[in-house]
Amino acid sequence: xxxxxxxxxxxxxxxxxxxxxxxxxxxxxxxxxxxxxxxxxxxxxxxxxxxxxxxxxxxxxxxxxxxxxxxxxxxxxxxxxxxxxxxxxxxxxxxxxxxxxxxxxxxxxxxxxxxxxxxxxxxxxxxxxxxxxxxxxxxxxxxxxxxxxxxxxxxxxxxxxxxxxxxxxxxxxxxxxxxxxxxxxxxxxxxxxxxxxxxxxxxxxxxxxxxxxxxxxxxxxxxxxxxxxxxxxxxxxxxxxxxxxxxxxxxxxxxxxxxxxxxxxxxxxxxxxxxxxxxxxxxxxxxxxxxxxxxxxxxxxxxxxxxxxxxxxxxxxxxxxxx
Ligand code: TXA
Ligand code: MG
Numbered sequence: 001x002x003x004x005x006x007x008x009x010x011x012x013x014x015x016x017x018x019x020x021x022x023x024x025x026x027x028x029x030x031x032x033x034x035x036x037x038x039x040x041x042x043x044x045x046x047x048x049x050x051x052x053x054x055x056x057x058x059x060x061x062x063x064x065x066x067x068x069x070x071x072x073x074x075x076x077x078x079x080x081x082x083x084x085x086x087x088x089x090x091x092x093x094x095x096x097x098x099x100x101x102x103x104x105x106x107x108x109x110x111x112x113x114x115x116x117x118x119x120x121x122x123x124x125x126x127x128x129x130x131x132x133x134x135x136x137x138x139x140x141x142x143x144x145x146x147x148x149x150x151x152x153x154x155x156x157x158x159x160x161x162x163x164x165x166x167x168x169x170x171x172x173x174x175x176x177x178x179x180x181x182x183x184x185x186x187x188x189x190x191x192x193x194x195x196x197x198x199x200x201x202x203x204x205x206x207x208x209x210x211x212x213x214x215x216x217x218x219x220x221x222x223x224x225x226x227x228x229x230x231x232x233x234x235x236x237x238x239x240x241x242x243x244x245x246x247x248x249x250x251x252x253x254x255x256x257x258x259x260x261x262x263x264x265x266x267x268x269x270x271x272x273x274x275x276x277x278x279x280x281x282x283x284x285x286x287x288x289x290x291x292x293x294x295x296x297x298x299x300x301x302x303x304x305x306x307x308x309x310x311x312x313x314x315x316x317x318x319x320x321x322x323x
Pocket of ligand 2: 139140148
């Protein structure tokens with residue numbers, strides 16, 4: 001199968017009909033990461049999403065909507081505070097777990113009685129959902145275990161020859177997956193940290209979320225291996241000077257990190273950007289690029305951001321070195 005990177009305008013009725021009838025998923029951009037989408041009620045296409053990603057069937061999918069009206073039929077017993085979060089953060093990099101209605105099949109929710117709902121803040125994603133005319137399930141567009149795709153070419157790398165279309169949409173602005181909040185627990189709890197932080201949510205709710213420290217409440221998908229580059233990754237913890245000194249003694253290694261380190265690093269290096277926003281945005285892409293380099297290991301440093309460190313710790317299999 002030939003895989004084409006296309007523009008959303010090229011997705012006409014005929015193409016959409018073919019995808020629907022032949023049960024073919026489509027990759028598309030969102031502001032967090034690219035998604036591999038299927039209409040929320042087309043079980044055969046959804047099943048193909050699991051197969052193409054190599055994703056275990058016990059890992060539920062997020063349902064993406066293009067309007068607030070699309071949400072109501074999917075859920076029941078919506079919490080007043082969940083409504084408040086939607087008003088404030090939708091569209092945006094936030095997923096809310098709510099009680100599901102009968103409209104959502106158990107293939108989507110992996111047999112659970114809850115469903116994750118998200119309204120992406122990306123004009124192409126919203127346009128696609130509107131063209132299809134119904135909510136779309138979409139996991140991140142990557143082979144399970146690899147870093148999520150944040151550019152059309154990253155997605156192409158994983159799904160070349162496996163899906164016919166990837167919709168072009170530039171580099172995802174946020175760069176890591178949405179924050180997930182379970183609104184069926186009291187108090188609400190973060191299942192997956194992201195660009196929308198605990199503080200931002202508590203400010204809107206005017207009350208604390210449940211503590212996730214020493215608490216193994218996570219989204220089902222978070223227990224699977226994740227985001228791993230091909231070469232072992234180590235997180236260095238310590239003063240900048242100690243990190244630089246440690247890295248410069250390494251051979252056949254790559255350093256990735258904040259721009260401030262780069263002038264002092266003597267080995268192969270890649271910048272992750274000038275601030276946390278850029279580091280979130282470029283982390284997955286740089287991890288993916290490292291797979292193509294002739295190196296033995298990768299070094300980086302820790303960053304004061306929960307969502308960033310959540311991904312980095314998984315990518316490194318928790319390998320931290322104090323320097
Ligand atoms: O930013 C995002 O959320 C991206 C873009 C494409 O929208 N999507 C994404 O999907 O990250 P995925 O499938 O890679 O991750 C979804 C996570 C998994 O960890 C899954 O276990 C969790 O959401 N999840 C989905 N439905 C759930 C539910 N009903 N209860 C608890 N966790 C759920
Ligand atoms: Mg994923």
